[in-house]
Amino acid sequence: MIEDISANAEQAAMFLKGLANPQRLMILCLLAEGEKNVSELIAATGIPQTSMSQHLNKLKDENIVDFRREHRSLFYRLEHPAALKIMTVLHDEYCAK
Amino acid sequence: MIEDISANAEQAAMFLKGLANPQRLMILCLLAEGEKNVSELIAATGIPQTSMSQHLNKLKDENIVDFRREHRSLFYRLEHPAALKIMTVLHDEYCAK
DNA sequence: TTATGATATTATAAAAATATAAAATGAAGG
């Protein structure tokens, strides 16, 4: 069952690294509520604009989020079922206890 | 539910960083089968001894694994239910597809 | 009590991640 993750360890680790940052977890928490544009994410988290853009780019690279344009704004959303599952595990471990 | 991970984002991110490395995932795959000593882990993975020791130390720091001594050998085991849950999510995503 | 086997620790160099500032893009309103 679990023992053959090793063959795919490189991919799986890259995916986890996409999540393994406190600011990105905050962003993903917000996106777990529903899609939000970049300005909303900045306002809600206090993360500097440039930094936000880079974090979103990294999440996009790992296909953890996707976005759509609406007028001038880009609305990001969580697009990765496994990422949501992991967020749930983290919630149960670090928030619900 | 999920939205308040942000308050604990730092801790949760540190935990994820403990997992987010291909060699450590391989180690954890093996430990998911049951406890193993360091020599067995080295033989099964090909990871150099020094490197193995450091990875195990990092996993220990995050309380993801624990160990017991038996004669000269140290037997490590997976000691973290949330880590096992995440391994399962990764397995379903990267191995069972 | 010494040698050996099993593992950890320390040191250090290389690679990757993060933060921050400056400049660039691109859509939309006037």
Add this chain to the structure above:
DNA sequence: CCTTCATTTTATATTTTTATAATATCATAA
């Protein structure tokens, strides 16, 4: 068109992670 707003891109310095080599520890068998 020109300006402005929302966002990305590029550049760079700092910090963290990883890899590797050398050395140390510590339990045990001889």
